[in-house]
Amino acid sequence: MSTASEAPGSELIEALGAVAFAVMAALTRVAAEHELSLTQLRMIGILRGRQMTITELAQALGLDRSSVSGLVDRTETRGLVQRRPNPDDARSVHVTLSQDGVDAFTLGAAETAGLLASLTDALTPAETRRLTTLLDRMIEHRGL
C-alpha cells in the first residue's frame, strides 16, 4: 500500500502496529471472557512464579503506585492474588498469585494462543523459529 519512495522501515512499523492490535484484541477478548481487564491479566502474567511489592508492580506495569493499589484491591477481591506482609520491611507488602490466579493465567494463555492461531498458522515451523528469533532480538535490544 505504500510507495517505493517512503522512508525505510515505515512498512515494518505498519506491520508491527497491525500485529500489535491483533494481539491486543485477542488478549482483550480473552480477558473479557474471564471478566478481567487487560491490566489485570497482564498483572497476573507478571506475577507468575514470583512475589512483588506494590512499587515493583507499578514499575513493571508502568503505572502509579496508587493505581496498582486499587488494581490489587479488585484482583484480591476476586481471589486471584494475595497481599502478604514483607518480613524485611513492615512498610511493604508482597503480592503473590493464588492458585485461582495461576489457573486463570494458564487458561488465558491457552485461549490466547488459540485465538492467535489464525495468525501463527500462516508460517512453517522454520519460519516460526526465524520470526521468533527476530522478535526476541528486537525485545532484547529495547532492554538496552
Add this chain to the structure above:
Amino acid sequence: MSTASEAPGSELIEALGAVAFAVMAALTRVAAEHELSLTQLRMIGILRGRQMTITELAQALGLDRSSVSGLVDRTETRGLVQRRPNPDDARSVHVTLSQDGVDAFTLGAAETAGLLASLTDALTPAETRRLTTLLDRMIEHRGL
C-alpha cells in the same frame, strides 16, 4: 526461558505479546504527550481521509455507540473532529477530522516511529525486510 519440551509456538506467542505491549506502550506514550487517549488517537487514525457516522465509527473501534458519542464529544471539544449533518438522513451525523486533527495524527505517527526505533534499530536492512514479510504474511492470513 522456556523448556525444550514446551508446545511448539508458545515462544512465538510470548514474543508477539512482548512486542505488542512495546508497540502499545509507544502509542500510549505518544497519545499521552498530546493529551489524547489511545482510543482518541486510534479514532483520528481511522478518520483520515474519510467521514464516518457514529455507528460506523463504533463498528470500526469495536465500541458501543454511546461510548463513541462521548468520545466524539471530548475530541470535538479539543477541536480535532467535527460533527456535520448527514444530508441523506437527518437522524445521522458525519464525523470528520479538522485540520488540527490531521496535524495531530501526522505528528503522532512520526513520534511513534521514533519511539519504536529502539526496537527496529536492532535489525539489519535484510532482517527488516524478512521480518516485514513474515509479519505481513501473518496479517494477510488472518484476513482469511
Add this chain to the structure above:
DNA sequence: TATTGTTATACTCTATAACTATA
C-alpha cells in the same frame, strides 16, 4: 528525612438502559 502503601478526589472510558427524533 525518605520511602511504602493507602485514601480522597477527579476525569476518562466503557457498557446498559431509556429516551428523542427520524425513517
Add this chain to the structure above:
DNA sequence: TATAGTTATAGAGTATAACAATA
C-alpha cells in the same frame, strides 16, 4: 416498527495530592 444518536447512570482504570506508618 426500526434505526441513529444522545443522555443518565454505574463501575473500572488512571493520576495527583495528601496522609500514616516505617525506615
